Amino acid sequence: MLSRVAASFYWLSRYIERSDGLLRMLKINYASSQDTVQEFTWEPVMRIFAGLDADEAEALENDSRAVLKYMVTGKNNSNSILNIITLARENARGVQEHITKDLWQCLNEYYHTVKDPRLDRALQREDPISVLDVLIKQVMLYYGTVEITMERGEGRAFMNIGKYLERAIQSVDILDTKFSSISENPDLLTDTTYWKHLLLSLGGYELYLKTYREGFESENVLEQVVLNVDFPRSVIYSVNNIQRYFDRLKNESNVDDYREMSFQIGRLQSRIKYSSVKSIKAEGLHLFLTQIRSELYSIGNSLNQHYFANS
Numbered sequence: 001m002l003s004r005v006a007a008s009f010y011w012l013s014r015y016i017e018r019s020d021g022l023l024r025m026l027k028i029n030y031a032s033s034q035d036t037v038q039e040f041t042w043e044p045v046m047r048i049f050a051g052l053d054a055d056e057a058e059a060l061e062n063d064s065r066a067v068l069k070y071m072v073t074g075k076n077n078s079n080s081i082l083n084i085i086t087l088a089r090e091n092a093r094g095v096q097e098h099i100t101k102d103l104w105q106c107l108n109e110y111y112h113t114v115k116d117p118r119l120d121r122a123l124q125r126e127d128p129i130s131v132l133d134v135l136i137k138q139v140m141l142y143y144g145t146v147e148i149t150m151e152r153g154e155g156r157a158f159m160n161i162g163k164y165l166e167r168a169i170q171s172v173d174i175l176d177t178k179f180s181s182i183s184e185n186p187d188l189l190t191d192t193t194y195w196k197h198l199l200l201s202l203g204g205y206e207l208y209l210k211t212y213r214e215g216f217e218s219e220n221v222l223e224q225v226v227l228n229v230d231f232p233r234s235v236i237y238s239v240n241n242i243q244r245y246f247d248r249l250k251n252e253s254n255v256d257d258y259r260e261m262s263f264q265i266g267r268l269q270s271r272i273k274y275s276s277v278k279s280i281k282a283e284g285l286h287l288f289l290t291q292i293r294s295e296l297y298s299i300g301n302s303l304n305q306h307y308f309a310n311s
Contacts, residue, residue: 001154005098007308008091009155013162015088019081020139021170022049026071027132028201032193033064042067044177048170050079068128072135073120081135082114100149103142110138160245161303168238169296171202175225176289182218192216199224202233219277226272226280235292236272242299243269249307257306264302268295 025045033040042062050071074080089111096104113119113134122131150156178198181188188194195216199205204224211228212220228234243265250258272292280288 001158003307003309005095006154006158007304008095009098009158010162010303010308012088012091012095013159014166015084015091016139016142017163017166018049018079018170019084019088020136021167022071022079022081022084023132023136023139024203025049025174025201026068027129027136028197030064030068030128030132032197035193040064044181045071048173048177050077065124065128068123068132069120072123072132073114085111085114095155098155100145102149103145106138106142106145110135110142113138154249157245157248158307161242164238164241164245165296165300167233168235168242169293171225171233171235171238172289172293172296174198174202175222176286176293179218179222179285189218195221204231204233207231219281222280222285223277227275227277236269239265239269239272254306261299261302261306264295264299268292268299271295 025048029042029045033042040062042064046067070077070080072081075082077083085107089107092099092104092107119131119134146156146159150159178194192215195218196205198221199208202225207228207230208216208220208224211224214220224231224234226235229236229240231237243262246262246265250262275288
């Protein structure tokens with residue numbers, strides 16, 4: 001497979017996964033902003049998904065609808081849903097002959113839904129939850145279409161590597177941000193709503209209730225999001241799948257590149273697999289997550305160097 005084609009598959013998938021994580025976070029945080037009796041801040045979301053610092057986020061004055069407009073349809077925000085999906089569609093266009101017609105139509109529908117001026121008006125005048133649900137369903141339609149129409153070849157392997165790499169980075173960023181907020185406000189440690197919203201934003205609320213009977217504990221949340229191999233958005237689940245799909249790229253023409261990257265992924269996999277909540281806390285959660293994030297970015301850089309010809 002041409003490096004240009006592989007890179008387009010990889011980035012197409014990363015952008016779609018990023019949009020999914022952002023939409024779910026926006027939905028849960030908007031609901032939270034309507035429910036809370038205390039002052040609500042969008043600053044953590046803006047820091048994770050838009051790279052804004054506290055002062056820049058404060059410029060939006062914690063106006064929920066203004067934040068939604070900026071994060072969904074903001075043309076000047078490089079990480080808005082509008083710009084993310086535009087980039088995803090451009091990558092899909094570059095490999096249109098390698099993806100199914102159904103997938104291209106699905107991406108086009110998602111793109112035109114976000115571009116529709118009525119969406120922007122609906123965010124300002126109607127129930128934002130309903131608007132975000134429309135976009136979340138577009139993502140789910142995309143994943144279903146990929147699953148039932150794409151051949152199980154190298155292209156899909158690169159798509160899944162991109163998806164799970166992006167997902168792991170998001171989970172690490174969300175955990176790091178949420179636990180950092182606890183350092184600044186220790187009362188959050190016993191705030192049931194705080195942990196509930198964190199789990200809801202990752203789609204892990206129902207699994208948590210089934211797994212842990214003693215209520216919401218920070219250590220249990222940490223265990224589920226980092227170490228639970230059955231939770232689709234846990235860090236270890238994502239890294240296991242990066243390894244799984246990377247193994248499918250091995251061939252005789254790239255033995256050295258494959259061996260170097262396989263070692264890199266395996267090292268990260270073992271680092272997480274053989275950790276425990278106790279060892280993570282002893283090391284320091286922020287330090288642990290910072291190192292995991294660095295390793296994930298390093299894997300992305302290595303893919304760019306060895307498989308995408310520095311594209």
